[in-house]
Amino acid sequence: MSEENWIEVGSTDSIEEEDLIRFDHQDKTFCVYKLTDGFYATDGICTHEAVHLEDGLVMDDEIECPMHQGIFNIKSGEALSPPACEDLKTYPVKVDNDKIFIKID
Amino acid sequence: MKNNIIILGGGQAGIYAAREIRQNDSKSNIKILGEENLLPYERPPLSKDFLLDKKKAEDLYFHSSDVLKNENIEFENISINKVDFENKKLFAKNDNVYSYDSLLISTGSENKKLTLDNNLKNDIYYLRNLEEAKKIKEIVSNKNKITIIGGGFIGLEIASSLSQLQKKVIVIEIGNQLMGRIIPKQIADLVQNTHIEHGNEIILNKQIEKITKKNDDYEILLNDNSLIETDFIIAGIGSTPTVKLFENTNLKLDNGIVTNQFCETSIKDVYAAGDVSNFYHPFYERNMRLESYQHAQNHGICAGKNIAGVKTEYTSIPWMWSDQFNLNLQLTGICDEYDEIIERGNDINNGVIYFFLKNNKIRGACGVGIIGKVGRDIRITSKLTEKDTIVDKQILSDQNLKLNKLIQK
Ligand SMILES: Cc1cc2nc3c(=O)[nH]c(=O)nc-3n(C[C@H](O)[C@H](O)[C@H](O)COP(=O)(O)OP(=O)(O)OC[C@H]3O[C@@H](n4cnc5c(N)ncnc54)[C@H](O)[C@@H]3O)c2cc1C
Ligand code: FES
Numbered sequence: 001m002s003e004e005n006w007i008e009v010g011s012t013d014s015i016e017e018e019d020l021i022r023f024d025h026q027d028k029t030f031c032v033y034k035l036t037d038g039f040y041a042t043d044g045i046c047t048h049e050a051v052h053l054e055d056g057l058v059m060d061d062e063i064e065c066p067m068h069q070g071i072f073n074i075k076s077g078e079a080l081s082p083p084a085c086e087d088l089k090t091y092p093v094k095v096d097n098d099k100i101f102i103k104i105d
Numbered sequence: 106m107k108n109n110i111i112i113l114g115g116g117q118a119g120i121y122a123a124r125e126i127r128q129n130d131s132k133s134n135i136k137i138l139g140e141e142n143l144l145p146y147e148r149p150p151l152s153k154d155f156l157l158d159k160k161k162a163e164d165l166y167f168h169s170s171d172v173l174k175n176e177n178i179e180f181e182n183i184s185i186n187k188v189d190f191e192n193k194k195l196f197a198k199n200d201n202v203y204s205y206d207s208l209l210i211s212t213g214s215e216n217k218k219l220t221l222d223n224n225l226k227n228d229i230y231y232l233r234n235l236e237e238a239k240k241i242k243e244i245v246s247n248k249n250k251i252t253i254i255g256g257g258f259i260g261l262e263i264a265s266s267l268s269q270l271q272k273k274v275i276v277i278e279i280g281n282q283l284m285g286r287i288i289p290k291q292i293a294d295l296v297q298n299t300h301i302e303h304g305n306e307i308i309l310n311k312q313i314e315k316i317t318k319k320n321d322d323y324e325i326l327l328n329d330n331s332l333i334e335t336d337f338i339i340a341g342i343g344s345t346p347t348v349k350l351f352e353n354t355n356l357k358l359d360n361g362i363v364t365n366q367f368c369e370t371s372i373k374d375v376y377a378a379g380d381v382s383n384f385y386h387p388f389y390e391r392n393m394r395l396e397s398y399q400h401a402q403n404h405g406i407c408a409g410k411n412i413a414g415v416k417t418e419y420t421s422i423p424w425m426w427s428d429q430f431n432l433n434l435q436l437t438g439i440c441d442e443y444d445e446i447i448e449r450g451n452d453i454n455n456g457v458i459y460f461f462l463k464n465n466k467i468r469g470a471c472g473v474g475i476i477g478k479v480g481r482d483i484r485i486t487s488k489l490t491e492k493d494t495i496v497d498k499q500i501l502s503d504q505n506l507k508l509n510k511l512i513q514k
Contacts, residue, residue: 049154055477057484057509066480067433068426069399082167082402083147
């Protein structure tokens with residue numbers, strides 16, 4: 001795992017608690033979340049149809065898709081409720097000097 | 106105790122009920138009887154991604170046969186044509202007899218058919234199942250000018266898909282707006298504009314007088330004497346619960362099978378769920394019948410729990426969606442019992458929502474917007490409804506104020 005795969009997303013105060021921001025890097029979109037116990041990152045597009053999860057609702061550890069209410073666990077990416085059935089990819093996150101980084105493979 | 110549990114109707118409510126029963130009861134026999142020779146599958150893509158070739162038939166199944174096998178749920182492809190509730194038996198055309206201890210009826214709904222006085226019955230297409238979707242997809246590939254009779258959700262979704270397949274589409278609707286009176290006129294108009302912008306022709310307030318076949322094409326005469334020439338006709342004029350089988354029994358019917366909040370019908374050990382049931386909703390204190398994905402799933406699960414002996418009230422706040430072009434429309438709660446309407450937003454790019462309030466509490470809402478723009482607010486609305494929250498109308502009406510502020514209070 002090389003250092004350069006850690007990509008800076010923004011400052012820790014750019015996300016409200018129980019909320020998310022969208023982060024675009026090259027041609028990919030990610031969602032970065034602030035939950036009560038820290039920061040997490042997933043792919044930014046629902047696995048059901050191509051809709052951005054940035055407009056979804058974060059509740060506890062879950063993100064709910066705004067289009068058909070498919071639900072994913074933010075920490076594991078597991079698809080919890082249909083019509084979403086394919087898991088969401090998750091990414092490691094670290095915080096350094098009040099800055100959030102995600103590791104993209 | 107080991108029971109014979111039969112689920113009549115292998116659709117969405119049926120499969121969710123079956124799996125929920127198994128979660129709570131490892132012993133009973135669970136058998137789904139379904140007249141479609143297919144494992145339970147999702148219908149929403151039939152009018153959308155399946156027609157557009159973005160999804161294949163095999164993408165639509167809820168679960169593979171392995172899942173059913175692992176959970177010891179049997180699926181039999183058979184059509185039931187007689188029931189004997191007194192002796193707890195179901196009869197199939199081929200003389201098979203099925204005995205049950207508990208029965209779930211989840212026969213869904215069926216499309217209303219146009220009453221035509223000539224023998225054009227086989228010329229008009231309807232969409233309810235995969236077989237019909239396949240047929241429509243195959244035929245439209247050689248057609249150019251397609252008429253949809255009925256401007257409801259399914260008709261409009263087909264119109265949207267066919268337009269995306271570069272077809273000329275005409276929609277004829279008898280009412281003075283699309284999608285029925287339950288949808289606020291302003292929202293129906295926004296959806297209508299989108300169809301028109303994409304080249305679809307929308308004709309409102311017109312009735313079909315006569316359809317005539319001209320070689321391989323058709324002429325549709327409307328009640329204002331205008332004539333529409335078309336080479337393919339699909340009708341989506343609403344649906345009725347599939348209850349013919351029970352009409353001469355003592356099962357209580359009234360716009361579907363009447364059930365209480367536990368999915369119980371008027372006959373002991375007989376339950377109903379999904380599109381076919383007219384169920385009592387304890388929150389709204391009235392009966393309702395819904396045709397929606399979320400309802401079929403949750404109602405099936407609730408029926409499953411009750412059949413397995415876990416007494417559970419059905420309290421889900423209704424929710425459904427429709428996708429047309431780049432729009433996503435969502436409905437939550439009920440929108441026909443209110444003393445006040447509040448509008449949030451007026452630009453389809455940011456989402457437009459109409460809230461229906463009674464005594465300062467939300468009873469339902471309807472929203473439409475470019476994909477992704479109304480879902481979060483509609484979801485929060487369902488929560489506010491469920492919690493019977495007295496809402497701050499200023500926040501509801503101002504799109505710059507986040508709705509989740511209301512939930513945290
Ligand atoms: C084209 C289309 C698009 C839709 N789009 C949306 C959408 O975008 N959003 C949304 O929320 N909802 C949508 N819906 C609605 C949703 O799919 C239904 O509400 C849901 O499928 C209902 O589930 P159900 O189990 O009650 O009935 P169904 O899924 O209809 O299953 C009933 C099954 O019972 C079988 N059956 C009936 N009688 C017998 C018998 N005598 N013997 C054996 N089997 C029998 C039927 O053949 C059928 O397979 C759509 C529906 C259609 C048709
Ligand atoms: S697009 Fe996310 S659940 Fe359908």
